[in-house]
Amino acid sequence: MSTEVEEPPSEAAEADELATEAALAAPDVIADSLGEYTKIWLARVRNGDSGFLPVLLGLVVIVIYFQVRNSLFLSAGNLVNLMTQAAWIVLLGMAEVWVLLLGEIDLSIGYTSAIGATFTCWLLVPPNPWPWPIAVLVGLAVPAIFGGLEGVIITRLRLPSFVVTLAGQLLALGLLLEVMNWAAPGSGGTIRLYNNVLSDIEGGAMSPLAGWIVMAVSVALAGTVFVVRDRRRRASNLAAPPASVTALKIVLMAIAGVVVVLIGNTNRGVAVAVRGVPWVVPLILVIVVAYSFLLGRTRSGRYFYAIGGNAEAARRAGINLSRIRVAAFVLAGLTAGIMGIVYASYLGSVSTNVPGGQNVLLAVAAAVIGGVSLFGGRGKMLGAVLGGVVVAVIYNGLELLGLGAAPQYMWTAAVLLAAVIVDATARRGRSTV
Amino acid sequence: MTNPSADDARPATAGRASAPDSDQPPQAQEAQEAQETQPVQAPAVRDQAGGRDANGSDGSQPLLHLAGIGKNFGPVRALSDITLDIPAGQVTAIVGDNGAGKSTLIKTISGIWHQDHGEIIWEGRPAHLHTPKDATDLGIATVYQDLALCDNLDIVQNMFLGQEPVRHWQLDEITMEKTAVQTLADLSVVTVRSVRQPVGSLSGGQRQAVAVAKAVMRQAKLVILDEPTAALGVTQTRVVLDLIRRLKSQNIAVIVISHNLIDVMSVADRIAVLRLGRLAAVGPKSQFDAESIVDLMTTGTSKRLAAQQAELSDPAAQPSGSSSEH
Numbered sequence: 001m002s003t004e005v006e007e008p009p010s011e012a013a014e015a016d017e018l019a020t021e022a023a024l025a026a027p028d029v030i031a032d033s034l035g036e037y038t039k040i041w042l043a044r045v046r047n048g049d050s051g052f053l054p055v056l057l058g059l060v061v062i063v064i065y066f067q068v069r070n071s072l073f074l075s076a077g078n079l080v081n082l083m084t085q086a087a088w089i090v091l092l093g094m095a096e097v098w099v100l101l102l103g104e105i106d107l108s109i110g111y112t113s114a115i116g117a118t119f120t121c122w123l124l125v126p127p128n129p130w131p132w133p134i135a136v137l138v139g140l141a142v143p144a145i146f147g148g149l150e151g152v153i154i155t156r157l158r159l160p161s162f163v164v165t166l167a168g169q170l171l172a173l174g175l176l177l178e179v180m181n182w183a184a185p186g187s188g189g190t191i192r193l194y195n196n197v198l199s200d201i202e203g204g205a206m207s208p209l210a211g212w213i214v215m216a217v218s219v220a221l222a223g224t225v226f227v228v229r230d231r232r233r234r235a236s237n238l239a240a241p242p243a244s245v246t247a248l249k250i251v252l253m254a255i256a257g258v259v260v261v262l263i264g265n266t267n268r269g270v271a272v273a274v275r276g277v278p279w280v281v282p283l284i285l286v287i288v289v290a291y292s293f294l295l296g297r298t299r300s301g302r303y304f305y306a307i308g309g310n311a312e313a314a315r316r317a318g319i320n321l322s323r324i325r326v327a328a329f330v331l332a333g334l335t336a337g338i339m340g341i342v343y344a345s346y347l348g349s350v351s352t353n354v355p356g357g358q359n360v361l362l363a364v365a366a367a368v369i370g371g372v373s374l375f376g377g378r379g380k381m382l383g384a385v386l387g388g389v390v391v392a393v394i395y396n397g398l399e400l401l402g403l404g405a406a407p408q409y410m411w412t413a414a415v416l417l418a419a420v421i422v423d424a425t426a427r428r429g430r431s432t433v
Numbered sequence: 434m435t436n437p438s439a440d441d442a443r444p445a446t447a448g449r450a451s452a453p454d455s456d457q458p459p460q461a462q463e464a465q466e467a468q469e470t471q472p473v474q475a476p477a478v479r480d481q482a483g484g485r486d487a488n489g490s491d492g493s494q495p496l497l498h499l500a501g502i503g504k505n506f507g508p509v510r511a512l513s514d515i516t517l518d519i520p521a522g523q524v525t526a527i528v529g530d531n532g533a534g535k536s537t538l539i540k541t542i543s544g545i546w547h548q549d550h551g552e553i554i555w556e557g558r559p560a561h562l563h564t565p566k567d568a569t570d571l572g573i574a575t576v577y578q579d580l581a582l583c584d585n586l587d588i589v590q591n592m593f594l595g596q597e598p599v600r601h602w603q604l605d606e607i608t609m610e611k612t613a614v615q616t617l618a619d620l621s622v623v624t625v626r627s628v629r630q631p632v633g634s635l636s637g638g639q640r641q642a643v644a645v646a647k648a649v650m651r652q653a654k655l656v657i658l659d660e661p662t663a664a665l666g667v668t669q670t671r672v673v674l675d676l677i678r679r680l681k682s683q684n685i686a687v688i689v690i691s692h693n694l695i696d697v698m699s700v701a702d703r704i705a706v707l708r709l710g711r712l713a714a715v716g717p718k719s720q721f722d723a724e725s726i727v728d729l730m731t732t733g734t735s736k737r738l739a740a741q742q743a744e745l746s747d748p749a750a751q752p753s754g755s756s757s758e759h
Contacts (some may be wrong), residue, residue: 132581236607238614238628297603302586306594316581317595318566377585 090388093366095335103376108168113340123322147333205276308377503550574648584633638669
């Protein structure tokens with residue numbers, strides 16, 4: 001009798017367990033058809049592990065709101081403007097992803113990026129400019145080294161990254177003033193970016209034809225990688241996503257590419273025709289692909305997630321925690337260096353008035369909005385791109401509506417808070433399993 | 434490989450005898466007194482002296498032989514004179530109350546702490562385990578109670594963590610996944626729906642299975658499980674016990690640390706009872722019942738066991754006899 005009473009609940013629990021498992025497993029590997037894939041994906045969304053869905057939905061809602069309020073919002077001119085605005089937020093967000101994945105944070109990169117850009121701009125000042133690749137290398141190396149030193153202090157002395165990089169932020173601001181004073185005394189704290197190649201990152205655009213070619217080649221390459229990977233898995237008798245799902249992914253990617261190129265190639269000039277996708281778009285594409293490869297396909301990348309998930313388990317697996325942690329701060333600094341140059345390209349100069357403290361918070365917001373967990377171990381580089389676009393859309397839209405700084409901050413705050421709530425609830429949902 | 438003769442094991446006895454009693458903390462002295470006054474003890478050393486094991490292994494060279502292991506933490510004697518055989522293809526349960534030295538013993542075997550006295554003989558040769566890696570390299574895998582899994586990584590990623598094969602500058606996911614699937618299949622872990630699901634979504638028993646599979650996949654010859662069923666429900670416990678039997682059938686030696694005597698009785702071939710850092714008794718499971726184990730765990734002796742042994746005519750078959758030293 002007692003067994004009869006006990007059995008049903010335990011069976012129910014097991015069935016429930018199976019449902020949870022199905023819900024949390026990647027749909028790619030357990031679905032056999034598009035229909036099943038959709039079903040599992042929906043179950044995952046209900047479970048709080050929704051991937052990029054909330055940020056995409058949020059983006060759509062915000063875009064509709066701004067378009068209703070001001071029909072210029074979705075004009076080609078404004079959208080290209082938006083791309084160049086989003087670019088630097090996205091880059092700083094990607095820098096932050098490296099450290100956030102380990103459950104750390106870097107508050108200094110807003111100013112270290114400016115130090116790097118100061119060196120770059122200073123080396124390019126006429127009459128005797130250095131070759132721009134060398135100036136760029138210096139501009140990347142300086143923030144990378146700064147990040148590396150912070151990483152060494154954090155790992156060696158076992159200090160919280162929040163405090164060390166907060167000190168780093170103040171130090172970097174001081175150094176920025178010092179370097180500017182020494183490199184360009186009497187300039188009022190500003191150095192112009194004289195190099196055309198670097199100015200064109202944000203200011204110039206690919207020719208319309210080049211835009212189409214780059215887009216087509218990118219989609220074809222990505223599609224080939226997807227198909228080849230699926231085929232290899234099937235050849236090894238491993239579960240692979242259904243062909244229809246892969247096809248759908250490629251089609252969506254192609255649509256996104258076509259839309260971006262169409263926007264870029266629409267004439268946005270007033271007096272003279274201005275066409276083409278800004279150079280910063282392919283630049284970010286290359287960086288996202290490279291970083292995603294590093295995180296997703298290499299040992300070191302896997303260790304970022306392992307340490308963020310369970311540092312003790314990673315340590316017992318023989319992973320050198322200090323090495324990865326220092327590498328994260330170096331990569332954050334390096335990416336910040338790229339951002340610094342892009343930011344200088346966007347503004348046409350580098351200045352000591354850069355809002356480095358605010359920018360770094362926007363970067364953290366971008367990453368978290370894009371689904372990168374503040375608690376470490378979860379998130380993708382692509383998330384920083386989507387999150388950075390959301391932040392940029394808010395700023396761009398409110399500016400377009402003629403609203404000042406106050407609502408910009410408050411909107412960003414609301415979106416960030418929403419993202420953190422999603423992050424925390426998803427985490428709680430998982431830990432109850 | 435040389436088989437250590439019975440005499441080789443002797444020095445451990447000498448080491449034990451030479452340890453001055455005055456150094457011992459009160460607990461150990463208490464144990465010592467108990468040893469002197471009670472009829473049934475576990476002088477495992479005697480087993481070697483007898484030329485063949487009397488504690489349940491089949492007489493061939495054991496995979497792991499602990500000879501007079503002692504470990505002190507300052508003045509506290511955590512382990513003293515543990516002499517124990519761990520044969521391949523058998524499950525040895527180590528039981529004992531809190532503070533009996535179970536954890537210290539397995540940490541010594543897995544290289545976290547080096548013993549102060551005695552020797553660890555691995556496959557007939559003295560082994561020097563100074564770091565966990567030394568133990569892992571020999572084929573000793575320890576699955577701690579916390580399992581050390583990353584919840585955010587999937588099963589394959591967890592099983593290969595730190596050992597990922599790389600091909601063309603990329604992680605060789607296909608090889609990893611195939612190996613993981615095969616290993617889990619060998620262990621008859623069938624309840625996992627996909628090896629690509631995050632470990633955080635697994636049940637307690639499944640997580641244990643993944644941790645064990647991770648150990649087995651690295652060619653472990655000895656798997657040490659620390660309280661594998663402590664946090665599990667009935668169904669999940671059954672999964673883990675089946676897993677232990679499966680390991681045994683693959684001729685892997687298993688050491689199970691457990692508080693749960695029901696589990697111990699159901700899965701162990703041999704039982705070693707620790708009390709206050711000393712081996713209170715060791716022998717094949719048939720020599721024990723739950724009651725005698727509890728007696729041994731709490732008092733270091735068992736009248737029931739003594740009575741049982743008195744009935745046995747062959748002294749060599751006894752799991753333990755009176756101490757040869759007193």
